[in-house]
Amino acid sequence: MSDADAPHGATPPAEKTPEHGAPDEGNAPTPDDASAVAEKVDEIPMGGVPEPGPTGEAQRADDSNLLTELPDHAEHRDLHGGHATTTGLSNNKMGMWLFLGSECLLFGGLISTYMLYRGRQADGPGPDQIYDIPFTSVSSFVLLMSSLTMVLAVSSATRNDERNTKLWLTITALLGATFVGGQVYEFTAFYREGMGFTTSLFSSSFFTLTGFHGAHVTIGIIMLMALVGMISRQRVVGDKAEVVELVGLYWHFVDIVWIVIFTLVYLIPA
């Protein structure tokens, strides 16, 4: 999960580049207005801009992005192994957000499949006969509470409080395990009542959707427990608080997906 091995040279791109408001980035980069250039040059912060290039440098100083660079950003660039990035968001975090965006479409596809087939139970039991809504509500509540404990874990991690980080991570994992246990119980009960994976289109799509979600929770639990172990043995690679936060992002995502699934699958009457 933590792939903090992006190459970092002495001068990673550090400054936050404002993409908009930078005039004239189009086709004709050669300056067309010498007075405008002169105005902008006045804005160069003290010692901020290293003279980069060869001859003809002054003509190209029409670059407003370069000029907005603050001196302290320039210093940060030289930090050894720092997470200086163009956007300021760390690579790992951006990667996790993108992954979660992709996961939305995965669950979107599965949920669509379920919604298409939810009424097609043929001779098998249908949603109305089989769901135990009070039971699932309780286990959903447990899962949602695990998001709270996850937040507490992240909060402890940012305060560098290792003991509480491990404690809250463990509690989160236990709550998640309770949810998965509830799902195993639910699946077993459904199977006893005559609803197997292949009984009907409804059952297949139900088990596939909730099974996928359960697998995601299980992977999350493994990640949480692995993280506890790695923190205990000081083997987390990279920024510890951020690793906790990344696992947290994944965990919250899985919870949010469950809110959608619970509403659409259990609460809307067939």
Added chain:
Amino acid sequence: MAIIERPVPATSVGPALPTVTPSSSLGVFRRPVAATGWRSWVFTVDHKRLGIMYGVAATFFFVVGGIEALLIRLQLAGPDGTVLSADVYNQMFTMHATSMVFLFAMPMAAAFGNYFLPLQVGARDVAFPRINAFGFWSFLFGAMFVNAGWFLGGAADGGWFMYAPNSGVAYSPSHGIDFWAIGLQITGIASLSGAINLIVTVLNMRTRGMSLMRMPVFTWMILVVQFLLLFAIPVITVALFLLTFQRVFGATFFSVEAGADPLLWQHLFWIFGHPEVYILVLPSFGIVSEVLPVFSKKPLFGYPFVVFSGAAIGFVGWGVWAHHMFASGIGPISVAVFSMSTMAIAVPTGIKIVNWTLTMWGGKLRFTTAMLFAMGLVVEFTIGGLSGVTHSVAPSDTQQTDTYYIVAHFHYVLFGGAVLGFFAGFYYWWPKVFGKCLGERLGKWNFWVMIVGLNLTFGPMHIVGLQGQPRRMYVHTESRAGEGFFNITFWNFAASVGAFIIAISVLLFLINIWHTHRTAPPAPLDPWDARTLEWMTTNPPKAHNFDSVPTVHALDEFFHRKYEDVGEGDEHDLRRVATAEELLAEQEANADHHIHLPSPSYWPVVLAFALPIVGFGVIYNHLIAVVGASIVVLAMFGWALEPSVALDTDYDPPAPDDGPGTELATVGGGRP
């Protein structure tokens, strides 16, 4: 050979490094740090090496898919063909499409993207080098897995879009479709990880001054493609999972007799499948947007329009999928909506064509092979685009659906678009990657033979298609071939001849590679008078890409460092102020001393190797899947516990303590 600094003790610059003790993997294996030999390729995390490996693998599958195409054309060359049986013919066209789409075009785009995207944005590597390596290996193992069906009872035979009920066990009892579905899941993991990697690289690792609107168009198009992949791959993943569950575990998601809706697969497939065609063609649009300005000696006409029309294609591409389903009975309102959105998406594509044409207009054209291929794309893709517009008219499409007219259309856009663009890229970037220019003489033969072959193969398909020859028909008979000009036997023969002409041109290309690497002298540093950052380093680039990371002041930064505009008013008069050699020498003189590149690792290849094992287990014996899954878990822990940079103890002989200085050490092999 990489000149990188060995890791120095934590007393060095900056805040204290995190306390990480282990270096050897799981406490047993030492890091594979060799800089030469096969290990340096198998365990590499260098984006350039991975790019070359992607390219080699994709070329291999291009040849495989080409041979499959030739067998198809042999079968159809004359009436009552006997080259292939109906069953093998089904496998052949299914695997031809699968090879070309998933195992050639996508990884070839990944090859170009991996190699040039970090160079073009001025980065030293991608954001997640180990994930990059994992992406390549899972692509390769997934591709092998898809093709394993050939040797284990028959390959997939349901057509590349694998509609139900042909994808069911009843109609395809061999394991071919299982291998196909699971193999494409594995290559999907590769695409997804690559997408995340390249998006983060573009957004987060640009060099100083490289704002989004200063990025080369190639980088932009690859960025758009990665977003398309990011959101399209999970949809096909769902579809493939459902298909696997149906075939392996007895679910009935696509069985109409069990009450299922056959449109479910079609929707899931095409919600992926239409963005997919832009995934295939946009990288080539990016390549020609680099090539045309260089050989016209003009900036790209309307850079923002090209960029935003590419992004517009990326958005609108999500709203046109059901035009593949006009004949499926989706209802008049859906048909009307998708018909109009399909016409609309022709607009941004047309904008690009106009911009490319106006880039050449009034330019000082140099007809190098790369330029010829780029111009070929503009012409041939336009032909394919025009027949595409005829599909957007639903009544017309209803007639054309599942005929050779469709085959003609998508080969003009994919061969005339994607493939010609890739060839333009090969000729343009070969000196950058390998330090030698491909032969121009053979190159021009390659181009003209390919253009002749392409039009002779796919042009007649318009005719036979409008005559009603269905695609996937494995024999045609003389008695029903038609009269005179519209005789389909004649045009099928012409198409088969054309296919072999294409094969000859690909052979000329391979000969050109061989010949170039035997005889050609080293290429000059800047053979084309190029415009973008990737040319501001050595040929081939050093392991760390740039000795000092350049600061960008303009679009086409490299060009503006070489030329100064001394024209007055609206006149442009370019005067050369520096050569590439001078710029490189200056960069080398200001070289950075603290360059940390990530070290090679076992875990990406181990993790990727475990995936097909899980696949075999799902098909044959679930115990094997458990073994594969255990390797996955082991590899993930090995990966997570491994620091990104190898420690001193990984090197042999152990490095002497150089202290926290700035001395450069040569990693691996020989010490200086």
